[in-house]
Amino acid sequence: MGRLLKVRRSVLIKYLERGFGIQYTHPDFRFRGFLFSALVLISLTLVFFTYYNIFIDFFVPMLVANLIALIFCLMGGYYLLVRKQPKIAAVILQLLVSIDSFFLILISGNEEFALVFAFLTPVMGIFLLGYLWGAILSIINFAAIFYFCFTQMETWGPVFFDTASLIHFSVIYLVILIVSFFYDSSRRKAYQMMEEANFKLSELATTDALTTLRNRRYLEDCLMSSKKNHYIAMIDVDNFKQVNDLLGHDQGDKVLIELARVLKETVAQNDIVGRWGGEEFVIIFAEHNATQLQATLEKLNQAVASHDFGIKRDVTVSIGSTNHNAASHRDSIRTVDQALYTAKANGKNRYCIMTEAT
Protein backbone atom coordinates (compact mmCIF):
# COMPACT_ATOMS: atom_id res chain seq x y z
CA MET A 1 0.00 0.00 0.00
CA GLY A 2 2.82 2.39 1.05
CA ARG A 3 4.73 1.46 -2.10
CA LEU A 4 1.67 2.10 -4.27
CA LEU A 5 1.21 5.55 -2.70
CA LYS A 6 4.89 6.31 -3.28
CA VAL A 7 4.63 5.32 -6.97
CA ARG A 8 1.48 7.47 -7.39
CA ARG A 9 3.22 10.38 -5.67
CA SER A 10 6.23 10.17 -7.96
CA VAL A 11 3.95 9.97 -11.04
CA LEU A 12 2.05 13.04 -9.80
CA ILE A 13 5.31 14.91 -9.17
CA LYS A 14 6.52 14.01 -12.65
CA TYR A 15 3.33 15.49 -14.18
CA LEU A 16 3.58 18.58 -12.01
CA GLU A 17 7.25 19.06 -12.96
CA ARG A 18 6.23 18.92 -16.61
CA GLY A 19 3.33 21.33 -16.04
CA PHE A 20 5.32 23.84 -13.97
CA GLY A 21 8.40 23.57 -16.20
CA ILE A 22 10.71 23.18 -13.17
CA GLN A 23 12.16 20.33 -11.11
CA TYR A 24 10.73 19.19 -7.75
CA THR A 25 13.93 20.43 -6.06
CA HIS A 26 13.50 23.96 -7.46
CA PRO A 27 12.83 26.48 -4.64
CA ASP A 28 9.70 27.70 -6.51
CA PHE A 29 8.09 24.26 -6.80
CA ARG A 30 6.15 24.51 -3.51
CA PHE A 31 4.77 27.94 -4.37
CA ARG A 32 3.57 26.73 -7.77
CA GLY A 33 2.18 23.61 -6.10
CA PHE A 34 0.17 25.82 -3.74
CA LEU A 35 -1.11 27.93 -6.64
CA PHE A 36 -2.11 24.81 -8.54
CA SER A 37 -3.90 23.23 -5.54
CA ALA A 38 -5.73 26.49 -4.74
CA LEU A 39 -6.86 26.88 -8.36
CA VAL A 40 -8.07 23.26 -8.55
CA LEU A 41 -9.89 23.46 -5.20
CA ILE A 42 -11.56 26.78 -5.99
CA SER A 43 -12.52 25.60 -9.50
CA LEU A 44 -14.17 22.43 -8.12
CA THR A 45 -16.06 24.49 -5.52
CA LEU A 46 -17.19 26.91 -8.22
CA VAL A 47 -18.34 24.07 -10.51
CA PHE A 48 -20.40 22.67 -7.62
CA PHE A 49 -22.00 26.07 -6.84
CA THR A 50 -22.65 26.75 -10.51
CA TYR A 51 -24.58 23.45 -10.62
CA TYR A 52 -26.28 24.38 -7.33
CA ASN A 53 -27.36 27.81 -8.58
CA ILE A 54 -28.74 26.37 -11.82
CA PHE A 55 -30.48 23.15 -10.75
CA ILE A 56 -31.10 23.33 -7.01
CA ASP A 57 -31.54 26.97 -6.06
CA PHE A 58 -31.71 29.07 -9.22
CA PHE A 59 -30.09 32.40 -8.33
CA VAL A 60 -28.74 34.57 -11.13
CA PRO A 61 -26.36 36.95 -9.21
CA MET A 62 -24.47 34.02 -7.60
CA LEU A 63 -24.46 32.12 -10.87
CA VAL A 64 -22.85 35.07 -12.69
CA ALA A 65 -20.32 35.54 -9.87
CA ASN A 66 -19.43 31.83 -10.02
CA LEU A 67 -18.98 31.87 -13.79
CA ILE A 68 -16.78 34.98 -13.70
CA ALA A 69 -14.68 33.38 -10.96
CA LEU A 70 -14.36 30.19 -13.04
CA ILE A 71 -13.00 32.25 -15.94
CA PHE A 72 -10.42 33.76 -13.55
CA CYS A 73 -9.44 30.23 -12.44
CA LEU A 74 -8.95 29.11 -16.04
CA MET A 75 -6.82 32.18 -16.73
CA GLY A 76 -4.74 31.45 -13.61
CA GLY A 77 -4.23 27.85 -14.76
CA TYR A 78 -3.27 29.04 -18.24
CA TYR A 79 -0.60 31.40 -16.89
CA LEU A 80 0.69 28.79 -14.44
CA LEU A 81 0.82 25.73 -16.71
CA VAL A 82 1.01 27.04 -20.28
CA ARG A 83 2.79 30.39 -20.04
CA LYS A 84 4.85 29.28 -16.97
CA GLN A 85 4.33 32.68 -15.35
CA PRO A 86 3.39 31.89 -11.75
CA LYS A 87 3.53 35.53 -10.63
CA ILE A 88 0.71 36.47 -13.03
CA ALA A 89 -1.21 33.35 -11.95
CA ALA A 90 -0.77 34.46 -8.30
CA VAL A 91 -2.12 37.94 -9.06
CA ILE A 92 -5.13 36.42 -10.86
CA LEU A 93 -5.81 34.00 -7.99
CA GLN A 94 -5.57 36.79 -5.43
CA LEU A 95 -7.87 39.12 -7.39
CA LEU A 96 -10.31 36.23 -7.71
CA VAL A 97 -10.30 35.63 -3.95
CA SER A 98 -10.58 39.33 -3.01
CA ILE A 99 -13.19 40.29 -5.61
CA ASP A 100 -15.28 37.16 -5.09
CA SER A 101 -15.30 37.49 -1.32
CA PHE A 102 -16.43 41.11 -1.73
CA PHE A 103 -19.18 40.03 -4.16
CA LEU A 104 -20.32 37.50 -1.60
CA ILE A 105 -20.73 40.28 0.96
CA LEU A 106 -22.61 42.43 -1.55
CA ILE A 107 -24.95 39.54 -2.40
CA SER A 108 -25.36 37.81 0.97
CA GLY A 109 -25.22 40.85 3.23
CA ASN A 110 -23.67 40.46 6.66
CA GLU A 111 -24.26 36.74 6.94
CA GLU A 112 -21.26 35.61 8.94
CA PHE A 113 -19.96 33.13 6.36
CA ALA A 114 -19.85 35.94 3.79
CA LEU A 115 -17.82 38.23 6.05
CA VAL A 116 -15.53 35.38 7.06
CA PHE A 117 -14.35 35.05 3.44
CA ALA A 118 -12.94 38.59 3.71
CA PHE A 119 -10.22 37.20 6.02
CA LEU A 120 -8.80 35.19 3.13
CA THR A 121 -7.34 38.34 1.56
CA PRO A 122 -4.73 39.23 4.26
CA VAL A 123 -3.67 35.59 4.62
CA MET A 124 -3.50 34.59 0.96
CA GLY A 125 -2.63 38.02 -0.44
CA ILE A 126 0.53 38.33 1.64
CA PHE A 127 1.60 34.77 0.89
CA LEU A 128 0.96 35.09 -2.85
CA LEU A 129 2.01 38.68 -3.58
CA GLY A 130 4.63 39.21 -0.88
CA TYR A 131 4.20 41.19 2.33
CA LEU A 132 4.32 44.62 0.67
CA TRP A 133 1.84 44.23 -2.20
CA GLY A 134 -0.22 41.76 -0.17
CA ALA A 135 -0.55 44.32 2.65
CA ILE A 136 -1.45 47.13 0.22
CA LEU A 137 -4.17 44.97 -1.38
CA SER A 138 -5.44 43.86 2.05
CA ILE A 139 -5.74 47.47 3.24
CA ILE A 140 -7.65 48.48 0.09
CA ASN A 141 -9.88 45.44 0.53
CA PHE A 142 -10.42 46.32 4.20
CA ALA A 143 -11.28 49.95 3.37
CA ALA A 144 -13.88 48.82 0.80
CA ILE A 145 -15.51 46.31 3.15
CA PHE A 146 -15.34 48.70 6.11
CA TYR A 147 -17.04 51.43 4.09
CA PHE A 148 -19.70 49.03 2.95
CA CYS A 149 -20.35 47.72 6.49
CA PHE A 150 -20.34 51.25 7.95
CA THR A 151 -22.91 52.62 5.51
CA GLN A 152 -25.24 49.66 6.12
CA MET A 153 -25.09 49.64 9.93
CA GLU A 154 -28.28 49.06 11.99
CA THR A 155 -30.21 48.51 8.72
CA TRP A 156 -28.13 45.69 7.31
CA GLY A 157 -29.49 42.15 7.15
CA PRO A 158 -30.02 39.30 7.51
CA VAL A 159 -28.25 39.55 10.90
CA PHE A 160 -28.28 42.58 13.17
CA PHE A 161 -25.08 44.55 12.60
CA ASP A 162 -23.98 47.37 14.94
CA THR A 163 -20.83 49.28 15.95
CA ALA A 164 -19.64 46.37 18.11
CA SER A 165 -19.95 44.01 15.12
CA LEU A 166 -17.94 46.44 12.97
CA ILE A 167 -15.24 46.72 15.67
CA HIS A 168 -15.05 42.91 16.02
CA PHE A 169 -14.72 42.50 12.28
CA SER A 170 -12.07 45.26 12.01
CA VAL A 171 -9.96 44.00 14.92
CA ILE A 172 -9.90 40.41 13.66
CA TYR A 173 -9.09 41.56 10.11
CA LEU A 174 -6.25 43.84 11.22
CA VAL A 175 -4.77 41.26 13.61
CA ILE A 176 -4.74 38.68 10.82
CA LEU A 177 -3.15 41.27 8.51
CA ILE A 178 -0.41 42.18 11.00
CA VAL A 179 0.40 38.55 11.88
CA SER A 180 0.51 37.56 8.19
CA PHE A 181 2.67 40.59 7.36
CA PHE A 182 5.31 39.88 10.02
CA TYR A 183 5.22 36.14 9.49
CA ASP A 184 5.79 36.49 5.75
CA SER A 185 8.43 39.23 6.00
CA SER A 186 10.39 37.11 8.56
CA ARG A 187 10.00 34.01 6.38
CA ARG A 188 11.30 35.81 3.30
CA LYS A 189 14.16 37.44 5.25
CA ALA A 190 15.20 34.06 6.71
CA TYR A 191 15.09 32.51 3.23
CA GLN A 192 17.19 35.34 1.79
CA MET A 193 19.75 35.00 4.62
CA MET A 194 19.93 31.26 4.05
CA GLU A 195 20.49 31.79 0.32
CA GLU A 196 23.25 34.32 1.02
CA ALA A 197 24.90 31.96 3.54
CA ASN A 198 24.71 29.09 1.04
CA PHE A 199 26.25 31.27 -1.65
CA LYS A 200 29.10 32.34 0.67
CA LEU A 201 29.71 28.74 1.71
CA SER A 202 29.86 27.52 -1.86
CA GLU A 203 32.19 30.42 -2.77
CA LEU A 204 34.46 29.52 0.15
CA ALA A 205 34.45 25.86 -0.81
CA THR A 206 35.44 26.60 -4.39
CA THR A 207 37.89 29.51 -3.96
CA ASP A 208 41.62 29.34 -3.30
CA ALA A 209 42.33 31.44 -0.22
CA LEU A 210 45.77 32.71 -1.32
CA THR A 211 45.15 33.75 -4.92
CA THR A 212 41.31 34.07 -4.80
CA LEU A 213 41.22 32.01 -8.00
CA ARG A 214 38.91 28.99 -8.29
CA ASN A 215 40.34 25.93 -6.56
CA ARG A 216 40.89 22.37 -7.75
CA ARG A 217 37.47 21.18 -6.50
CA TYR A 218 35.76 23.78 -8.69
CA LEU A 219 37.95 23.05 -11.71
CA GLU A 220 37.37 19.30 -11.48
CA ASP A 221 33.60 19.75 -11.04
CA CYS A 222 33.61 22.00 -14.09
CA LEU A 223 35.61 19.56 -16.18
CA MET A 224 33.70 16.45 -15.17
CA SER A 225 30.27 17.99 -15.70
CA SER A 226 31.15 19.61 -19.02
CA LYS A 227 29.17 18.35 -22.01
CA LYS A 228 31.81 19.37 -24.52
CA ASN A 229 35.57 18.90 -24.77
CA HIS A 230 37.79 21.81 -23.74
CA TYR A 231 41.44 22.52 -24.21
CA ILE A 232 43.11 22.78 -20.84
CA ALA A 233 46.53 23.94 -19.73
CA MET A 234 48.47 22.99 -16.61
CA ILE A 235 51.01 25.63 -15.59
CA ASP A 236 53.87 25.15 -13.16
CA VAL A 237 56.31 27.82 -11.93
CA ASP A 238 59.90 26.97 -12.85
CA ASN A 239 62.40 26.56 -10.02
CA PHE A 240 59.91 27.89 -7.51
CA LYS A 241 61.68 26.13 -4.66
CA GLN A 242 64.62 28.51 -5.21
CA VAL A 243 62.32 31.54 -4.83
CA ASN A 244 61.15 30.21 -1.48
CA ASP A 245 64.61 29.18 -0.36
CA LEU A 246 66.32 32.43 -1.34
CA LEU A 247 63.61 35.01 -0.62
CA GLY A 248 61.36 33.30 1.91
CA HIS A 249 57.88 31.78 1.82
CA ASP A 250 56.12 35.16 2.04
CA GLN A 251 57.81 36.41 -1.12
CA GLY A 252 56.92 33.07 -2.74
CA ASP A 253 53.27 33.67 -1.81
CA LYS A 254 53.42 37.16 -3.36
CA VAL A 255 54.78 35.68 -6.59
CA LEU A 256 51.87 33.20 -6.70
CA ILE A 257 49.32 36.00 -6.14
CA GLU A 258 50.91 38.15 -8.85
CA LEU A 259 51.17 35.18 -11.21
CA ALA A 260 47.45 34.46 -10.75
CA ARG A 261 46.72 38.05 -11.80
CA VAL A 262 49.00 37.83 -14.88
CA LEU A 263 47.41 34.55 -16.01
CA LYS A 264 43.89 35.94 -15.66
CA GLU A 265 44.76 39.10 -17.55
CA THR A 266 46.39 37.17 -20.39
CA VAL A 267 43.53 34.78 -21.24
CA ALA A 268 40.00 35.52 -22.43
CA GLN A 269 37.36 36.60 -19.90
CA ASN A 270 35.32 33.43 -20.22
CA ASP A 271 38.34 31.13 -19.75
CA ILE A 272 38.55 29.73 -16.22
CA VAL A 273 41.84 30.14 -14.40
CA GLY A 274 42.26 28.17 -11.17
CA ARG A 275 44.92 27.02 -8.74
CA TRP A 276 45.39 23.28 -8.93
CA GLY A 277 47.56 23.22 -5.80
CA GLY A 278 51.03 24.40 -4.68
CA GLU A 279 52.64 26.30 -7.57
CA GLU A 280 50.45 24.63 -10.22
CA PHE A 281 47.62 26.37 -12.04
CA VAL A 282 45.05 25.10 -14.54
CA ILE A 283 43.23 27.00 -17.26
CA ILE A 284 40.05 25.72 -18.91
CA PHE A 285 39.69 27.40 -22.27
CA ALA A 286 36.13 28.23 -23.27
CA GLU A 287 36.59 28.47 -27.03
CA HIS A 288 39.73 27.43 -28.85
CA ASN A 289 40.96 25.65 -31.91
CA ALA A 290 44.46 24.14 -32.05
CA THR A 291 46.00 27.22 -33.75
CA GLN A 292 44.45 29.66 -31.27
CA LEU A 293 45.62 27.41 -28.45
CA GLN A 294 49.27 27.57 -29.54
CA ALA A 295 49.10 31.36 -29.79
CA THR A 296 47.57 31.66 -26.32
CA LEU A 297 50.11 29.32 -24.70
CA GLU A 298 52.92 31.29 -26.32
CA LYS A 299 51.38 34.52 -25.05
CA LEU A 300 51.18 33.06 -21.53
CA ASN A 301 54.87 32.09 -21.52
CA GLN A 302 55.83 35.56 -22.74
CA ALA A 303 53.52 37.45 -20.42
CA VAL A 304 54.95 35.70 -17.34
CA ALA A 305 58.59 35.86 -18.45
CA SER A 306 58.38 39.60 -19.23
CA HIS A 307 56.47 40.52 -16.06
CA ASP A 308 58.30 42.24 -13.20
CA PHE A 309 57.38 40.28 -10.07
CA GLY A 310 59.38 42.67 -7.88
CA ILE A 311 61.84 40.03 -6.67
CA LYS A 312 64.80 41.07 -8.84
CA ARG A 313 64.84 37.78 -10.70
CA ASP A 314 62.96 36.32 -13.62
CA VAL A 315 59.94 34.11 -13.10
CA THR A 316 59.00 31.66 -15.84
CA VAL A 317 56.43 28.92 -16.22
CA SER A 318 56.21 25.61 -18.04
CA ILE A 319 52.90 24.66 -19.59
CA GLY A 320 51.36 21.33 -20.55
CA SER A 321 48.19 21.27 -22.60
CA THR A 322 45.69 18.78 -23.99
CA ASN A 323 42.13 18.43 -25.19
CA HIS A 324 40.13 17.42 -22.11
CA ASN A 325 37.42 14.80 -22.40
CA ALA A 326 34.88 14.60 -19.53
CA ALA A 327 34.26 10.89 -20.17
CA SER A 328 37.94 10.10 -19.52
CA HIS A 329 38.76 12.85 -17.05
CA ARG A 330 41.55 10.99 -15.21
CA ASP A 331 43.28 10.08 -18.49
CA SER A 332 43.09 13.71 -19.66
CA ILE A 333 44.65 14.90 -16.41
CA ARG A 334 47.38 12.28 -16.76
CA THR A 335 48.05 13.49 -20.31
CA VAL A 336 48.24 17.16 -19.38
CA ASP A 337 50.56 16.26 -16.51
CA GLN A 338 52.77 14.33 -18.92
CA ALA A 339 52.79 17.30 -21.33
CA LEU A 340 53.87 19.57 -18.47
CA TYR A 341 56.62 17.13 -17.53
CA THR A 342 57.83 17.13 -21.15
CA ALA A 343 57.90 20.96 -21.23
CA LYS A 344 60.02 20.91 -18.05
CA ALA A 345 62.29 18.20 -19.44
CA ASN A 346 62.79 20.14 -22.67
CA GLY A 347 64.27 23.12 -20.81
CA LYS A 348 61.36 24.89 -19.01
CA ASN A 349 59.80 28.29 -19.91
CA ARG A 350 57.92 26.62 -22.78
CA TYR A 351 54.73 24.75 -23.57
CA CYS A 352 53.98 21.29 -24.84
CA ILE A 353 50.68 20.13 -26.33
CA MET A 354 49.83 16.42 -26.22
CA THR A 355 46.82 14.45 -27.34
CA GLU A 356 45.45 11.67 -25.16
CA ALA A 357 46.51 8.89 -27.49
CA THR A 358 50.15 10.00 -27.42
Ligand SMILES: Nc1nc2c(ncn2[C@@H]2O[C@H](COP(=O)(O)OP(=O)(O)OP(=O)(O)O)[C@@H](O)[C@H]2O)c(=O)[nH]1
Ligand atom coordinates in the same frame (compact mmCIF):
# COMPACT_ATOMS: atom_id res chain seq x y z
N1 LIG B 1 55.41 30.21 -1.00
C1 LIG B 1 54.73 29.11 -1.29
N2 LIG B 1 55.38 28.04 -1.76
C2 LIG B 1 54.67 26.94 -2.09
C3 LIG B 1 53.30 26.87 -1.96
N3 LIG B 1 52.90 25.65 -2.37
C4 LIG B 1 53.99 24.96 -2.75
N4 LIG B 1 55.09 25.76 -2.59
C5 LIG B 1 56.48 25.44 -2.84
O1 LIG B 1 56.69 25.21 -4.23
C6 LIG B 1 57.93 24.51 -4.33
C7 LIG B 1 57.78 23.49 -5.44
O2 LIG B 1 59.04 22.98 -5.65
P1 LIG B 1 59.36 21.79 -6.63
O3 LIG B 1 58.15 20.90 -6.77
O4 LIG B 1 60.62 21.15 -6.15
O5 LIG B 1 59.53 22.43 -8.00
P2 LIG B 1 60.40 23.65 -8.55
O6 LIG B 1 61.45 24.13 -7.59
O7 LIG B 1 59.43 24.65 -9.00
O8 LIG B 1 61.15 22.98 -9.74
P3 LIG B 1 60.55 22.62 -11.16
O9 LIG B 1 59.09 22.34 -10.99
O10 LIG B 1 61.30 21.43 -11.61
O11 LIG B 1 60.77 23.82 -12.00
C8 LIG B 1 58.21 23.92 -2.98
O12 LIG B 1 59.29 24.59 -2.40
C9 LIG B 1 56.95 24.19 -2.17
O13 LIG B 1 57.22 24.42 -0.81
C10 LIG B 1 52.63 28.03 -1.45
O14 LIG B 1 51.41 28.07 -1.30
N5 LIG B 1 53.37 29.10 -1.15
